[in-house]
Structure formats: structure tokens, C-alpha cells
Amino acid sequence: MALSEVAAHLGVSRQRAAILVDRPDFPAPIDTLTVGRIWDAAEVRAYTERRSRRLADEEPT
Numbered sequence: 001m002a003l004s005e006v007a008a009h010l011g012v013s014r015q016r017a018a019i020l021v022d023r024p025d026f027p028a029p030i031d032t033l034t035v036g037r038i039w040d041a042a043e044v045r046a047y048t049e050r051r052s053r054r055l056a057d058e059e060p061t
Contacts, residue, residue, distance in 0.1 A: 001039045009044060 001009065007017035020026055021037070027047055029037035 001041050001044055002035050003037065005041075006039060006044055010048065 003014060003017055003021065006021060007014045010017060010020065012020070021029075021039070025047070027039055027043035030040050031038050
């Protein structure tokens with residue numbers, strides 16, 4: 001996934017995605033191409049699942 005695909009998958013703007021991909025808990029890019037950094041789609045999906053679970057656990061009941 002390139003940054004645009006990461007943004008679409010996360011449901012955020014490209015600007016917000018650019019911030020999120022620099023977080024230490026976000027998967028490392030697998031390569032840098034002429035279009036920019038790219039990430040493994042399975043790793044991004046796994047990150048999204050972990051983050052969703054963590055946010056759900058933090059919600060007050």
C-alpha cells in the first residue's frame with residue numbers, strides 16, 4: 001500500500017495518514033519507490049485491527 005491506500009484503508013486524510021505512519025507502533029515500510037514509501041497490506045490491516053481493539057478496550061462501559 002502506498003500512502004493514499006493507507007489513508008483510504010484507515011478512513012483518514014492523506015495528511016493524517018502521513019502522521020500516523022510515522023508513529024513508532026505503525027508497521028515499517030517495506031520499501032521506498034518513486035511514489036514514496038510502501039507498506040505491506042497485511043501488516044497495515046493487522047495494525048488497524050490491533051488499534052481498533054485497543055480503542056474499544058479503552059472506552060468506558
